Amino acid sequence: MEARATHTAAQVTPCAPWQHAAPPVSVLGVTGNKPRLHRRRTRRGAETRAVASEHIATPARPAHAPVGQAVPVLGPGPAPDTEPYVGVAVDNEDLLREKDACGVGFIANLKAERTHDIVTKALMALGCMEHRGACSSDNVSGDGAGLMLEIPWDLLAEEVPGTAQGSTGVGMVFLPDDEAAAGTARGIVAAVAEAEGFDLLGWRDVPVDVAAVGEVARATMPRIAQVVLRSRAGLAGDDLERELFIVRKLIERRSERELGPELAPGFYFCSLSCRTIVYKGMLNSGAVARFFRDLTDPRYVTCFAVYHRRYSTNTTPRWPLAQPMRLLGHNGEINTLQGNLNWVASRQGALRAEAWGGRERELLPLCDARESDSANLDHLAELLVRSGTDAREALMVLVPEAYRNHPDLAAEYAAVADFYRYYEGLQEGWDGPALLVFTDGKKVGARLDRNGLRPARFWRTADGVVYVASEVGVLGDVFSSAPNIVAKGRLGPGQMLCADLETGEFQGHVDIARDVASRHPYADWLAACTHRLADIVPPRTVLEGPAMAAGDALRLMAASGYGLEDTAMVIEGMAGSGAEPTYCMGDDVPLPALARSPHLLYDYFKQRFAQVTNPPIDPLREGLVMSLEMRLGRRGNLLSPGPDSYQQVVLRSPVLTEPELDGLLGDTALGARVLRTRYAGGSPGALAAALRA
Numbered sequence: 089m090e091a092r093a094t095h096t097a098a099q100v101t102p103c104a105p106w107q108h109a110a111p112p113v114s115v116l117g118v119t120g121n122k123p124r125l126h127r128r129r130t131r132r133g134a135e136t137r138a139v140a141s142e143h144i145a146t147p148a149r150p151a152h153a154p155v156g157q158a159v160p161v162l163g164p165g166p167a168p169d170t171e172p173y174v175g176v177a178v179d180n181e182d183l184l185r186e187k188d189a190c191g192v193g194f195i196a197n198l199k200a201e202r203t204h205d206i207v208t209k210a211l212m213a214l215g216c217m218e219h220r221g222a223c224s225s226d227n228v229s230g231d232g233a234g235l236m237l238e239i240p241w242d243l244l245a246e247e248v249p250g251t252a253q254g255s256t257g258v259g260m261v262f263l264p265d266d267e268a269a270a271g272t273a274r275g276i277v278a279a280v281a282e283a284e285g286f287d288l289l290g291w292r293d294v295p296v297d298v299a300a301v302g303e304v305a306r307a308t309m310p311r312i313a314q315v316v317l318r319s320r321a322g323l324a325g326d327d328l329e330r331e332l333f334i335v336r337k338l339i340e341r342r343s344e345r346e347l348g349p350e351l352a353p354g355f356y357f358c359s360l361s362c363r364t365i366v367y368k369g370m371l372n373s374g375a376v377a378r379f380f381r382d383l384t385d386p387r388y389v390t391c392f393a394v395y396h397r398r399y400s401t402n403t404t405p406r407w408p409l410a411q412p413m414r415l416l417g418h419n420g421e422i423n424t425l426q427g428n429l430n431w432v433a434s435r436q437g438a439l440r441a442e443a444w445g446g447r448e449r450e451l452l453p454l455c456d457a458r459e460s461d462s463a464n465l466d467h468l469a470e471l472l473v474r475s476g477t478d479a480r481e482a483l484m485v486l487v488p489e490a491y492r493n494h495p496d497l498a499a500e501y502a503a504v505a506d507f508y509r510y511y512e513g514l515q516e517g518w519d520g521p522a523l524l525v526f527t528d529g530k531k532v533g534a535r536l537d538r539n540g541l542r543p544a545r546f547w548r549t550a551d552g553v554v555y556v557a558s559e560v561g562v563l564g565d566v567f568s569s570a571p572n573i574v575a576k577g578r579l580g581p582g583q584m585l586c587a588d589l590e591t592g593e594f595q596g597h598v599d600i601a602r603d604v605a606s607r608h609p610y611a612d613w614l615a616a617c618t619h620r621l622a623d624i625v626p627p628r629t630v631l632e633g634p635a636m637a638a639g640d641a642l643r644l645m646a647a648s649g650y651g652l653e654d655t656a657m658v659i660e661g662m663a664g665s666g667a668e669p670t671y672c673m674g675d676d677v678p679l680p681a682l683a684r685s686p687h688l689l690y691d692y693f694k695q696r697f698a699q700v701t702n703p704p705i706d707p708l709r710e711g712l713v714m715s716l717e718m719r720l721g722r723r724g725n726l727l728s729p730g731p732d733s734y735q736q737v738v739l740r741s742p743v744l745t746e747p748e749l750d751g752l753l754g755d756t757a758l759g760a761r762v763l764r765t766r767y768a769g770g771s772p773g774a775l776a777a778a779l780r781a
Contacts, residue, residue, distance in 0.1 A: 191220030191397040192417040192525050193557035196532040196587040198594060202238065202389035210235055210393035211377045213555075213562040218373040220419075220558065221397040224405070228302030232398035232410025233376050234368025236359070236417070236527065238390040240382060248290040248316045255319045256289070257332045257362045262310035262407055264354035269347055270311055273355045276346060280338045281317050284331065289316040300378035305370035310354055310407055312369075326476070328362045329528075330443060333474045336360045337451050356408040363529025368410040373397050391589060392532045394525050400460075409459065412525075413466035415473060419558055420522040420542045422461035428518050429455050429464060431723075441475045441727035465518050469526070475727045479528045480586055480595075481604045483535040484508075485726075487524060488517045489582025490538040490713040501598070507605040510614045513719060513734045514726045523579075525556060533586035533595075538713045540581025548575040548594055554587045581713065613731045618719070620738045625751035649688040716741045721758055 193213055195206050214233060222231045239258045244251045251258075261277075263270040274291065281288050292314040301309055323331055336357050344352045358366040367380045377383050396411040401421065411417050422428065436454045444451070454471055455464040465486065472482035484507070491497050491505045521541035525534045534556045536544050547555045549572050555563065575594075579585065583597040595603075636644065645655070661669040680687035717740055724733030735757045744752070753760050767778030 190399045190411065190417075190419045191217035191558045192395070192411075192419045192523060193217075193555070193562065194392065194394045194417075194525050194527070194532050194534070196392040196554045196589065198552040198554060198587055198589070198592045200391045200589045200592070202391045204386050204389050206390050206393050207235075207237065207383055207388055209563060210237075210395045211383060213557060214373045214376060214395040214397060216373075216562040217395075217397040217558065221373065221399050223372055224302060224304040226302040226304050228372065228375070229305035229370055229405075230302070230372035230375065230398070231370070231400040231405040232368060232396075232407075233371045233373050234366060234396055234410050234412055235376065235383070236364055236366045236394040236412040237388075238392065238529070239361070239363065239365045240385075240388045240390075242387050242389070243382060243385060244292065244314065244316060247292050250287075250289045250318060251316050254362075255322050255324050255328065257286075257317045257319075257328060257360060258365055259315045259317070259332075259336075259360035260294070260358040260365050260367065261313050261315055262354065262356040262358065263313055264347070264351050265310055266351065266354075269351045269354070272346060273343060276339055276342050276355075277315055280335055280342060284335050284338070285320045286317040286331075286335065287320055289318055291315050295381040296379050297381065298379075300375040301369070301371065305405075305407075308370070308407060310356070314365075324362070330474050332360050332362065333470070334447060334450060341450075353406075353408070357414075358408075359414050361414070361529065364414075364527060366412055366414065368396075368412065370405055370407050370410060392527060392587070394527055394532070396525075409463065411462060413463055415470045415479070415526055415528060416462065416466045417525040418462035418465065418522060420520040420537070422465060422518050422520060422522065424517070424519045425461045425464070428516060429457055431516055432468065435723060435726075438725065439727050440725055443474075443476050465522075465524075468518075472727070473528050478604065479526055479531050480533060480584065480600050481607075483524060483526060483533070483584065484601070484604055485511050485515050486518050487520070487522060487535055487537050488512075491582075492715055492717075493712050501601060501605070503605040503610065504601045506610040506614055507601075510610045510617070510729070513617055513721075513736050514724050514729060523558065530590055531586050531588050533584060533600075534579060535584045536579040536581060538582040539710075540713075544579035546575075546577060546579065546585055547573050550574050552592070554585075554594055556585070608729070613729070613733075616731045617724075617734050618736050618738050619757065621748055621751060622740065624755060625748050628745065628747065649686045649691075651685070654688075718742050720752065 195210050195213070197203070197206065214235070221233065223229060239253070241251065241253045244258065250256075259277075261273075263273050278288050294312045294314055296312060298306065298309070317332070317335070319328055319331065339357070343355045347355060358368055367376070367383060369376075369379060371379055382388055394412050394417050396417040398405070398409070398411055400409065432455050433453070436452055437449075439448055439454075441448070451471070455467050457464075459467075469479075469482050469486060472485065473479050477485075488508050488511070491508045494505070497505045517538075519539065520537035521539055522537040523534065523542035523544045524537075525532075527533070532554075534544055534546070536542065543558055545557055545560055549555075551572075557563075579597075584600050585597065586595040586600055587593075588595060650659075658669060680691040717738065719736040719738055721736030722734055737752065737755060737758050739748075752758060753762065767774055769775075
């Protein structure tokens with residue numbers, strides 16, 4: 089549950105994250121709903137502790153004010169060798185184990201000036217978000233914390249000869265603790281790199297201080313190393329990133345086969361890139377700098393840093409699930425995850441992009457239900473970016489804003505609404521709550537999902553540095569001087585901001601949306617790909633009299649599964665007030681499948697949402713961000729959008745009338761077929777034979 093603050097932020101002096109000190113308090117008082125209880129210790133907490141995600145009170149912003157506008161400052165899956173990836177359903181039990189809600193942010197220099205000060209400030213901000221994470225019962229082992237930065241080229245060049253920015257890629261690798269398994273893993277990397285046209289320049293053992301790791305985390309701690317690969321073909325930039333992505337995918341598939349299910353999970357690439365590198369682990373915020381000695385080396389310079397403190401809801405923490413991931417840092421939960429993963433599994437075999445040169449099958453599986461919701465969203469975002477999609481566009485496609493009832497979009501930015509409508513036919517939204525911080529090494533940005541249930545603050549200073557954080561108070565020395573801040577605000581629902589490290593631009597939501605939506609004629613594509621059911625089905629006739637005799641009503645209601653309780657508590661209430669009755673969230677009725685009396689079809693369906701952290705949401709009360717509109721028809725190729733990507737019928741609701749069903753059956757573009765459910769019984773295997781017929 090979210091607790092809300094009723095006071096502005098207190099001025100605090102942040103502690104260095106490597107000191108053993110309590111994290112600073114960023115609010116004077118917290119009120120609101122009951123906080124969540126978790127039976128894990130915080131670093132300074134008791135056996136049972138309450139965690140509240142603070143929302144800091146700030147000046148109100150107009151509902152659709154563009155990001156960047158200044159506001160008054162009031163205060164500071166299957167085994168890879170079998171390859172049956174297409175159509176494999178997701179195990180719901182896997183999904184329930186891996187969700188998280190955390191603290192996240194970034195620092196980026198718009199002039200792309202590399203300094204060690206950015207590393208120091210990122211560590212300080214991370215240390216001030218310790219209250220957003222959790223620790224094990226040893227008070228030290230964290231759910232996870234880490235940074236994503238530029239690659240430390242100077243450090244690597246001293247230890248790995250031949251390392252140079254350009255045609256070189258660097259991997260941050262978790263190796264199995266078992267000596268023989270680690271050797272096998274290194275051999276897999278060498279073999280795949282050689283086969284893919286890379287020279288393995290060498291391995292570097294990452295200097296770490298094991299004393300900073302708690303007992304629980306130490307029991308599963310991997311060996312941590314960096315591997316340096318150089319392209320023999322002289323590849324650089326996006327082409328090199330794409331080849332490194334293929335190399336990593338091939339290594340992952342081969343490791344499953346050669347290491348087996350017991351040891352393969354201990355072999356993990358935190359990152360493999362020519363631009364970015366990830367330092368992370370099962371650590372608390374303050375332990376990151378103590379554990380990774382590279383981060384306190386003055387020679388480590390970068391122009392950006394993404395930081396993340398993990399709070400793993402209903403999850404057993406693991407080293408690979410710490411964040412940032414390879415592209416994203418995520419605060420929140422993906423509540424549509426099961427559907428998202430099943431749709432990916434059903435269509436991934438048909439994805440094609442010119443950039444991959446026919447090697448798409450080697451990238452499968454795209455997602456893995458054994459990993460967290462954040463990791464799976466990161467997988468799909470990474471696929472889009474490596475396929476040539478702009479990182480900002482990838483986030484707009486995967487995490488769309490609520491465009492239907494958005495007055496600004498309808499009146500001034502219709503092309504943006506057309507963009508979202510078109511991509512509805514290619515990709516389902518990954519709905520949060522979600523605050524996503526992202527970088528591909530060229531752009532650093534943040535995206536809030538359309539529900540807007542996670543806080544995101546941003547600041548831009550006079551010296552060209554952009555800061556984004558889950559809350560205020562993470563860098564008091566920077567934000568205490570109001571004249572130093574030239575822009576300040578928050579991300580609203582569905583909004584995005586971006587620091588472009590190549591052009592030096594700070595882009596607000598409207599600028600980003602306009603830029604992305606203007607690249608193709610989405611309105612024309614949409615008209616060619618869709619038509620509405622209402623256009624092929626005549627309007628329904630409104631009855632002026634009773635549709636049935638009075639004596640038939642009770643008989644038909646009983647035949648349809650309505651009982652006295654439905655009549656008294658639902659129908660009479662709706663007839664009297666014109667609205668659906670509202671009840672408490674408790675539901676103690678037996679499952680319809682186990683009931684002795686027949687039930688209505690909709691009794692078999694229940695709303696799924698994260699009750700611990702989110703309010704109940706439905707399309708009636710939250711019509712601003714939800715819609716019952718849906719589509720029927722083949723989904724297109726997400727990696728190659730165009731005017732002939734798909735043919736779909738747009739429905740106003742998933743519930744169809746008889747005339748609407750007849751209209752769909754007669755729609756030649758849809759090509760619907762009738763499947764008969766009657767079959768000749770009386771013999772073993774009759775149903776199976778009918779299904780095969």
